[in-house]
Amino acid sequence: MTDEATPEPDLRTDPHADPHVYGGRGVRARSQRTVGRDLLAAGVLAVILTALGFPYAMLWQIVTPRVEFVVVDGGWVSVDTYPEGYIEGDLMFAGIGLALGIVAAVVAWAAMRERRGPILLLGLVIGSVACQVVAWKIGANEWQDFWDAVERAPIGVHMWRPPSVLFVELDPGAAWQALKVGELTTALGSLQLGALAVTALAATFTYTVCAGWSRRPGLRTDAPE
Numbered sequence: 452m453t454d455e456a457t458p459e460p461d462l463r464t465d466p467h468a469d470p471h472v473y474g475g476r477g478v479r480a481r482s483q484r485t486v487g488r489d490l491l492a493a494g495v496l497a498v499i500l501t502a503l504g505f506p507y508a509m510l511w512q513i514v515t516p517r518v519e520f521v522v523v524d525g526g527w528v529s530v531d532t533y534p535e536g537y538i539e540g541d542l543m544f545a546g547i548g549l550a551l552g553i554v555a556a557v558v559a560w561a562a563m564r565e566r567r568g569p570i571l572l573l574g575l576v577i578g579s580v581a582c583q584v585v586a587w588k589i590g591a592n593e594w595q596d597f598w599d600a601v602e603r604a605p606i607g608v609h610m611w612r613p614p615s616v617l618f619v620e621l622d623p624g625a626a627w628q629a630l631k632v633g634e635l636t637t638a639l640g641s642l643q644l645g646a647l648a649v650t651a652l653a654a655t656f657t658y659t660v661c662a663g664w665s666r667r668p669g670l671r672t673d674a675p676e
Contacts, residue, residue, distance in 0.1 A: 590614060
């Protein structure tokens with residue numbers, strides 16, 4: 452018997468022989484995609500977004516105009532008859548949340564390519580809502596501290612009210628108590644997010660648009676087109 456030399460693979464007709472072609476023998480195996488890993492990535496994203504609630508609140512407090520009050524006998528009055536600051540607090544809060552939601556979705560889409568999908572989107576939504584809740588709670592504490600200071604201030608002192616989100620009714624405790632007695636409508640009334648849902652809505656829309664423009668059904672960059 453004579454030994455025959457093994458022919459070299461033709462890269463033009465055998466793409467699997469090319470280590471640079473997806474699926475070739477020399478290509479590194481795709482990272483395994485498991486629910487656990489996706490959940491971990493979504494959790495990390497949610498935690499990061501929640502932590503952003505602190506600088507979010509600081510920025511909101513800085514850029515929002517404050518309403519000037521003067522302490523009078525028996526209470527306090529606003530210096531302006533119809534101060535725009537009453538509504539600007541909500542508008543600025545929603546505007547910052549809108550911008551943050553868009554940026555967060557784009558960054559998550561670009562930086563977490565191997566975890567793209569509905570689980571990561573869920574983490575994006577939860578983190579977005581938590582971020583705005585943190586910022587809202589910080590603003591609520593500033594609001595309460597202001598009114599406590601007004602009550603102790605002498606007559607004639609001018610004070611500037613910090614911004615607050617007015618169109619929100621969020622009380623999970625009251626909602627739970629209502630659910631236990633079967634009052635679903637009352638429970639939903641205690642979970643009105645209002646402006647606290649802006650970041651989540653913006654992030655969801657942006658992430659969905661990115662997914663819609665993806666050339667890969669699996670969304671991941673290491674998947675075949």
